[in-house]
Amino acid sequence: MKKLLETKWIILSNTVPVIILLLLLNWDYQVFKSSLSEDSIEIWQWTWGIIIGYGIINLELGFSIHKINRGLQALLSIINMLLGIGIIFFAFYFANKIHPWSIPQWMTNNYLVLYFPTFIMPTIAYSIYALILFFTPNPEDKKAWKSFLIALAVPLICYLFVTFIIPALKNSFDDIHQYSYTLIASIAPVIFLFFLLQGFYIVIKNKSGFWQKYQLPIKIVFTLVLPIAGLITNFVITNEGFETRRPGIFGDFHHFWFYALTIINGAVLCINNPEGSIKRLALFLLRCVTFSFTLYFFLVFLPYMPLSILGIILIGLGFLTLTPIILMLLHSMTLKEDWNYLKNYFSRLRLSLYAVGSFLVIPIMVTLYFSFQRSNLMNALDYVYNPDFTESKASVWNGPLESTLTKIYQAKSNRNQLFMGYNRPYLSSYYDWLVLDNLVLSDSKIKRLNKVFFNEKTDLPQRRQPMLRPENPNVNIEKVKVDSKYDRQTKTWTSTVDLDISNSLNAGMQEYSTTFTLPDGCWISDYYLDIEGRREKGILAEKKSAFWVYTNIVNVRRDPGILYYEQGNDVSFRVFPFEGKQTRTTGMEFIHRSPVEIIIDGQKIKLGSEQVITQPVSYGSDEDNIRIVSAKEKQGLKRINREPYLHLIVDHSANSADLELAKIIKQITAQNPEWAAHSKLSLVNSSIETIDLTDSFQGSLGLLDKEGGFMLERALKKLLFDSYHNPTDRIPVFYVITDDFDNAIIENNSLSDWKFTYPGNDLFYVTNGKSTSTHNLWEGLTIPTDESNEGFYTRKLKLPTGEIRYLRDDNKDEFVLLDPYFDIDEDDLEGKTIESALLIEGLRRSEILYPEEAADNWGNLVRASFQTGIMTPVTSYIALENEAQKAALLRKQKQVLSGKKGLDAGEEPDQMSEPTWWFVGAMMILLMWYRRKRLAVKN
Structure with a gap:
């Protein structure tokens, strides 16, 4: 020693x-x-x-x-x-x-x-x-x-x-x-x-024969009886029956393997040492395997050692927390005895390699299991949030996924607690790093995954989190100043908008909040906010990181301002805080290819001037992948009325009712006989199965089991994807057949980015056989509308490659992707110009069509945004008060960009989530x- x-x-x-x-x-x-x-x-x-x-x-x-x-x-x-x-x-x-x-x-x-x-x-x-x-x-x-x-x-x-x-x-x-x-x-x-430690040292070194005489009973007590008693006590204290658990005092040790390894570990330590080098070596290796388990609990309970003695005095349970310390000594002594015996038969190098390899068995198994959970979770996230629309079914193991989601949700509840929680000390930190990249999975995503794969409607408990305030009618724009300049060389308008925003109330801590829509061909390229007499320039940051910083700053009542895309071209604009009767100045810069008008908080703001003769911007050569078709150019294209056909989307989720499908289909075709030809039907739950609608279609209904949730959003995106990639003069008209539209997994405006894929129609229909409602695909998707369809008119554009693109029949400029597999060279990005903005827009639209590619390459769009200063849906402009906030933003951004796209910034992972060493x-x-x-x- x-x-x-x-x-x-x-x-x-x-x-x-x-x-x-x-x-x-x-x-x-x-x-x-x-x-x-x-x-x-x-x-x-x-x-x-x-x-x-x-x-x-x-x-x-x-x-x-x-x-x-x-x-x-x-x-x-x-x-x-x-x-x-x-x-x-x-x-x-x-x-x-x-x-x-x-x-x-x-x-x-x-x-x-x-x-x-x-x-x-x-x-x-x-x-x-x-x-x-x-x-x-x-x-x-x-x-x-x-x-x-x-x-x-x-x-x-x-x-x-x-x-x-x-x-x-x-x-x-x-x-x-x-x-x-x-x-x-x-x-x-x-x-x-x-x-x-002195007491244990004396016991071990004492030559009275006490240790040799009572070694086996002592080992049985401290390697089997007390460890099992500790796990059972933990189970009793933290359980309300076998189905409900409370957070544990020292962590969550309810898993079957904790009990199994405790018994195995005790058995291999208590068994008598066999004669013969081979048998002794086998036992030694088993003891090395379980030594990592002993070491784990030693590190977990070492901090509680002083409290364990106090526990003996007060309630007599202190021995249970002291047991891992004693077990560690016993296990180490046993291994040393084995080593001293085996070194006479094997070389030290060989024994060392055997011992290290055996010790790593459990850590490697844990790592493989966590890696499987990560892979399974990421497959689920990609299927829902970054889907490959060429695939109709998820490659997900539902049982392990359900366990993973439960663990993640429970662990988030106790992320900042030192003593009690559902976490497993050290293992949870390793889990957070390996499975979640030290990020989190938001409650909304956990709910959606549960609904998609298990059709669970149970609402998760509310947490104490920073909440975004609704628009405040008492904080409004008071004054607008616009300065627009045109650069003929880059064919780019640059407009600066200065806003004076006032709080009409005497009350302080008010937030200004509004949403405005950017027209196509217009982008935000800069932002500022006046803070305490100085002009603070906005930082262009990764969106999730910026939003996380903003909500945290607002929660502690400091000064931030933020701009970020919500859906499509809708931009959220927030400034905080406003004191009573205070007026604050903020502003933003726009680049645009032609004069446009935007409306912010009811204020119509004209950017650019019609008196300036602008040059048309059109990139239509074989080398370019995106171009702008101007409103004037559209008028010269052939106008056609596309032939509609029915595409029925049937709710086939686990809890969907057995509707009289044949009767409902007959009603729909009777009401729309001109749409009946070429009709299709898609059965939708967590997957989608599409068949031609024929007289014998009912024989195909049994091909897809009723399971999971009614994932309507993904189904519509897949059908829009198919329609875009197989353009014809025919256009599908979607009818959703379900007994409960509220059960559909879809959000308002979640399809607004997809408007370019489906020109000629903005509507779809929902029916249960008794009533039918009309809905807009792009705005207020889940809310019925009084709009009606007066034709399916589009403009037909023929590309140099011979391919066809259908454009909307309106008087607005429109982007056209020549090749949907879009990529950009960073050398082509030349700052805040229309050409750079077009390239970024092309990459954005390509990632809308191929989100599975964006899942791995979304950093490219972030970097392109940083390089040019042009805000995109994955970046945000944020103005911060001090250098500490900026440093925190950059650190969080680095963490988010190194992680998986489907994960969230969420709550900051607690670096001290488990008690370490002795201090507890x-x-x-x-x-x-x-x-x-x-x-x-x-x-």
């Missing part, structure tokens, strides 16, 4: 944790450093110096420890331990300088100060071990019960101090609690660990002081 005093262990216990501590602190510091006061910056400078100096001292000690005698080693260990305690004391005493209350929780880790004890404790523990060796040179002559008794007394004494002594002394010494709580939290765990043992004392101090500063 004295080999643990070698240099490598000092490096492992100090150098590595210190480096991790510095990286984690720097991770947060780089975000909010610009918001720190001079006093806080000075404390941070001291912090960097102290930690780096502590690491250098230990590194030097590591390289010289073999040259000094045991007495000096002990002295250095005491000094090292005291320095570690001093750093922890320093961190908590200056907690409000290191992590000021003014730094909002969303911007950084709310438990930043707790990094210090987490990563300084390994060095302290190492020093404790060195001192145990020094002060216990003859363990066989010591009494273990004395050490255990002292360790047992430490939590009790802490409890008495916090409950009785400190409050009593507070009357005489006003500031005593500020020092006492910190000293107790820093020193008490060190004393506890010293005497507890002192948390009851520490958090009480920490929160009181921060509240005192705040008040």
Whole structure:
């Protein structure tokens, strides 16, 4: 055991944790450093110096420890331990300088100060071990019960101090609690660990024969009985019957494999060592396999060690939390005995390879299982949000998907809780990284996936989340100023719109919110917001990241402004906050190819001038993939009335009623006999099956089982996709047949981006056989309309390749994709010009048609937006108040862009979601002081 005093262990216990501590602190510091006061910056400078100096001292000690005698080693260990305690004391005493209350929780880790004890404790523990060796040179002559008794007394004494002594002394010494709580939290765990480990060291080294005589009963108790009792106790405490669970105290350990591995682990440790090298090797490898399981629970419960002794005194259950610590010692001792036996038969290298390979079995299995969950979840997300319209059925395993969605939802509920939750310590962090890219899946997406694949209608519980306010009629545009300029070289209009927005109420904290529609050929290319007397230029950022930052800032009542696309060309515009009777100035820049008019908050704003002769922009060569067909050019194209035919979309979901389908179809064809020829029928649930509508169609209905939800949105997009890619003079007219249209999985305006694929008709129909309603495909999709169809007129454009494109029969310019498989060369993007905007629009429309490609390549559209400054549906302009908010935005953006498109920014993943190392043992004392101090500063 004295080999643990070698240099490598000092490096492992100090150098590595210190480096991790510095990286984690720097991770947060780089975000909010610009918001720190001079006093806080000075404390941070001291912090960097102290930690780096502590690491250098230990590194030097590591390289010289073999040259000094045991007495000096002990002295250095005491000094090292005291320095570690001093750093922890320093961190908590200056907690409000290191992590000021003014730094909002969303911007950084709310438990930043707790990094210090987490990563300084390994060095302290190492020093404790060195001192145990020094002060216990003859363990066989010591009494273990004395050490255990002292360790047992430490939590009790802490409890008495916090409950009785400190409050009593507070009357005489006003500031005593500020020092006492910190000293107790820093020193008490060190004393506890010293005497507890010393007691075990004495028991193991004692030569009285106690261990040899009672080894098997001790192993049975600590490797089987108590671990199983702990899992059962956790189950009883956290369950309300077998179907309902509450969040666990230490985490969620309900899974079958926790019980199975506990039994297997106990069995391989208790079994007698067989004779013969091969059998002993097999047993050794099994013990190495389960050692990763033992190590996992050791790391999980190590922080609770001080509380476990207090638990013994109060309720007698402390042994259950102390058990993994003892199990770790027993498992390590058993492996060492196996090693000493087997090294006589096998080389050290061979044994080491066997041991490492066996130890990695469980981690590898966990990784493979998580990877499968990720793949299955991503397949589900892609099928719903980034579908391949050439596929009609999802490649998804429903059972594992349901389990994954439940786990993700429950884990989100407890993402910021240190003690209780549905999370599994360490495993949940690994899960978040591997499965979710450290992002989240929003509640709305969880609900939709459940409805698509399982037809579940159950609403998820409401969470406390920043909510967007509705449009406020009391905050309006008061003044508009427009400045438009035309560049003949680039054929681009650039218009700047300055807005004065006023709050008519005396009440403060009002938000301005409106939505306006951009005409085709017009894009937003810049934004600004005046904040506290200065003009803050908008940042063009990835949309999900910008929206996440905006909602968090509004939640803490600071100054942001944001512009982003909602659906189609609809742009949401928000500014916050407005004080009573306050007027604020903001503005945006547009580029457009011709004079246009936009309406913002009821204000008609004219961009450009008809008096300026603009040059037509038309990219129609073989080298270009997109062109603009002007309104004038449209009038010269052939106008045709496309021949309509019925395309029936039948609800075939799990809970759909058995309607008299033949009767309903007969009614529809009787009402529209001119549409009956060439009719088709699609059975729709989570998949879609399309057949020709013939007299024998009912024989095909059994080909698709009733399952999942009525995924109408995906079905309509697939049919629009097919219609666009197979253009003819015929046009489908959609009739949706369902007993409950509210059960259809579709959202208002969710098809607005698809308007270019289906010229000649804006309507579809919904019927249950008794009544029929008319709906607009592009606007208010789920709301009936009084519109009627007066023909299916379009303009027919023949491309140089001979292909046909159908255009809308109106007096507006229209984009035309020559090749739907669109890609752009970054060298062709030349800033804020119409040509660059056209290329970006082409890429956007290509990704609408092929969202499965966008799932992997959506970063291309983001980068093109960044390169040109032109806002797209995947980017947003946001004006922020300070550098800290900008740093937080850039960090979140980097995280989102490195993840999967279907995931969300959502809630910030908690970097300290599980308790680490030892500090939770002192948390009851520490958090009480920490929160009181921060509240005192705040008040």
